Amino acid sequence: MERPLLEIREVSKHFGGVYAVNGVSLDVKQGGICGLVGPNGSGKTTLFNTILGLYRPDQGNIYFNSSCISNLAPHQIYALGLVNAFQLPRLFLQMSVLDNMLVAARGHQGDRLLNSLFLRRKWQEQEKGLIQEALDILELVELDKWAFSPASELSGGQRKLLEVARGLMAKPTLLLLDEPAAGINPVLGRSIFQKLKDFSHNGTTFFIVEHRLEILFEFASWVYVMDKGRTVAAGQPQVIIDDPAFYQVYLGEE
Amino acid sequence: MDPLLYVLDLIVYIGIFGIVALSLNLEFGFAGLANFGKVAFFLIGAYTYALLSQTGLPFYLCLIAGALISAIFGLLISLPALRLRADYLAIVVLAFGEILRLIVKSEDWIAGGDWGVTVSPAISLMGASHRVDALVNIGLVYFCLFICFLVVQLLANSPYGRAMRAIREDEVAAEALGKDRAKYKAQAFMLGSAIAGVAGGLYAQYLQCVLPGMFMPMVTFTVWIMVLLGGPANNWGVLLGAGLVELFDRGANMAKDYLILPIDPSSLQYILFGALIIFVLLYRPQGLLKESRIKTKAIELARYGRSATKNKGS
Ligand SMILES: Nc1ncnc2c1ncn2[C@@H]1O[C@H](COP(=O)(O)OP(=O)(O)OP(=O)(O)O)[C@@H](O)[C@H]1O
Ligand SMILES: [Mg+2]
Numbered sequence: 001m002e003r004p005l006l007e008i009r010e011v012s013k014h015f016g017g018v019y020a021v022n023g024v025s026l027d028v029k030q031g032g033i034c035g036l037v038g039p040n041g042s043g044k045t046t047l048f049n050t051i052l053g054l055y056r057p058d059q060g061n062i063y064f065n066s067s068c069i070s071n072l073a074p075h076q077i078y079a080l081g082l083v084n085a086f087q088l089p090r091l092f093l094q095m096s097v098l099d100n101m102l103v104a105a106r107g108h109q110g111d112r113l114l115n116s117l118f119l120r121r122k123w124q125e126q127e128k129g130l131i132q133e134a135l136d137i138l139e140l141v142e143l144d145k146w147a148f149s150p151a152s153e154l155s156g157g158q159r160k161l162l163e164v165a166r167g168l169m170a171k172p173t174l175l176l177l178d179e180p181a182a183g184i185n186p187v188l189g190r191s192i193f194q195k196l197k198d199f200s201h202n203g204t205t206f207f208i209v210e211h212r213l214e215i216l217f218e219f220a221s222w223v224y225v226m227d228k229g230r231t232v233a234a235g236q237p238q239v240i241i242d243d244p245a246f247y248q249v250y251l252g253e254e
Numbered sequence: 255m256d257p258l259l260y261v262l263d264l265i266v267y268i269g270i271f272g273i274v275a276l277s278l279n280l281e282f283g284f285a286g287l288a289n290f291g292k293v294a295f296f297l298i299g300a301y302t303y304a305l306l307s308q309t310g311l312p313f314y315l316c317l318i319a320g321a322l323i324s325a326i327f328g329l330l331i332s333l334p335a336l337r338l339r340a341d342y343l344a345i346v347v348l349a350f351g352e353i354l355r356l357i358v359k360s361e362d363w364i365a366g367g368d369w370g371v372t373v374s375p376a377i378s379l380m381g382a383s384h385r386v387d388a389l390v391n392i393g394l395v396y397f398c399l400f401i402c403f404l405v406v407q408l409l410a411n412s413p414y415g416r417a418m419r420a421i422r423e424d425e426v427a428a429e430a431l432g433k434d435r436a437k438y439k440a441q442a443f444m445l446g447s448a449i450a451g452v453a454g455g456l457y458a459q460y461l462q463c464v465l466p467g468m469f470m471p472m473v474t475f476t477v478w479i480m481v482l483l484g485g486p487a488n489n490w491g492v493l494l495g496a497g498l499v500e501l502f503d504r505g506a507n508m509a510k511d512y513l514i515l516p517i518d519p520s521s522l523q524y525i526l527f528g529a530l531i532i533f534v535l536l537y538r539p540q541g542l543l544k545e546s547r548i549k550t551k552a553i554e555l556a557r558y559g560r561s562a563t564k565n566k567g568s
Contacts, residue, residue, distance in 0.1 A: 052430055054426065054430070073429070073434070074426075074429045074430045075429050075430075075432050075433060075434045075435075077430075078430060078431060078432035079432060083430070083431070084430055086427070090424045090426065090427035091423075091424070091427070092419065092420045092423035092424060092427070092428075093423060094419070094423055094545060095416070095419060095420070095423065095547075095548070096547060096548075098553065098556070099416055099419075099547075099548055099553075102413065102416060103416055103417060103420045103428065103431055103433070104431045104432075106432070108413045109413075110412050110413030110414055111413045111414060111417055111433075112414065113409075113414055113441050113445075115414075116408070116409060116412035116413060116414035116415070117405070117408055117409065117412070120408075120412075123412070123413060124550060124551045124552055125552075127413070127550055127551075127552035127553070128552040128555065128556075130552075131552050131553065131556045135556070147556075148557055166431070170431060170432070
């Protein structure tokens, strides 16, 4: 049997006395959209940062495409095809929207010191194609008009969209999105999810944290529910909705 | 003193320090590395040049060797120092510069200790006047400046420069987008040190000596003022900064002879430098020229194509 794209096995991460992630195990299968929900502070972002290599898990292992990534540096994890869009956008604010996209481009020849000086013709040619790709993705999130503006001029919602677009630009096998629809109007939020779903036919799998459950549940094929650092429920959205554990988590929060 | 010679001398200084300012711009302006030990690499270039030129090696090989040795030191110190937080990096390299100066000062066998050693000029024409000598130096210095400018400018406007700027803006995000930040920083530090090494060699052969006193920490701070004043991440800006700071330095030096001050006049220009830097940081934190955007052929094409169609539509 084929192994899942991402396997998380008994992963824990604590900050001082706070067990932000406490013995989480879950799988993300290849294809489509997998959701992760849970109340504020349940450990979703911490789990994502641990997958990305920004935190080293205190316990447990993470496998991506069957290889263990728990001890890799973030840039190595990117190289394997696992990319992330941060909950709070981390843009390169002094740079243009297009340059933000191009930083994320995979396999740009001119990224290397000597190539940048001595293979100019080659990377210039490659960059033309990358710019076209970047503009196409920016169009999906309605940012193409801002391509040449500094990222610092974008509104909060637009920054969020650029963060997502930058993730797509990296042509990931698995893209982690931390609340992509937060701060974006619901109509655009839904249309973004629709576009992500379309994008997943090109071989990108999405693992998405989202507080807007109605949108997420419409598009996700599987959902995990986290509470206090643990996964408490998992299943298809229509099943999860009726799961008492899911209810408890969300009602208990109030 | 011959006023023309004074001007020619000023032009040489602007060229040499312009090169150092470019090297700091590469490290700080583009890659965000606060190198407070710039003078260390300037010193290494100068002493390498001085010692090698005594063996009769041609001057261009001495310059290149100075750049290489400076680059090696840059790499060696950056490997441990770059793992530290930015402010610790600053302290480590600052201390490194002082330690090097104290070593060449107290170890006579290296290069004459406090007395230094004399260095023969790179190009000496028989029977040439001082003015001609200065002109020859201007040619040599500005040729090197041109090469260094070209390298830094090409890097700044390439995907490599884009990655460096991204690391400066947010190193965690850049790393998560596949940029090995440790590698980029070490390379920027190495290249910056090499360029400062070239400037050091030029300085040694222009002054025809190396002395420990030429490499006080103040040199580092002067170069910082050039970069901050002119505009970090703008290569034209830092050259402008180099010119202005040299002029300012000379002006303050001259003014000392005419002013009667209640303080030790020898430190006047340092006080003025301090005031200048506070003024710049308060009122024009981006420097005189703001950061230059990344220009590659492909980007210009995409941009130009767009504005052309926009004009047609309107
Ligand atoms: N760097 C950190 N240092 C200390 N504590 C942290 C850190 N990051 C997260 N925490 C704590 O870990 C817990 C989980 O936080 P996390 O951000 O992962 O939650 P979340 O599920 O993403 O919440 P939200 O829905 O609000 O984004 C919280 O109690 C938080 O205070
Ligand atoms: Mg979160």
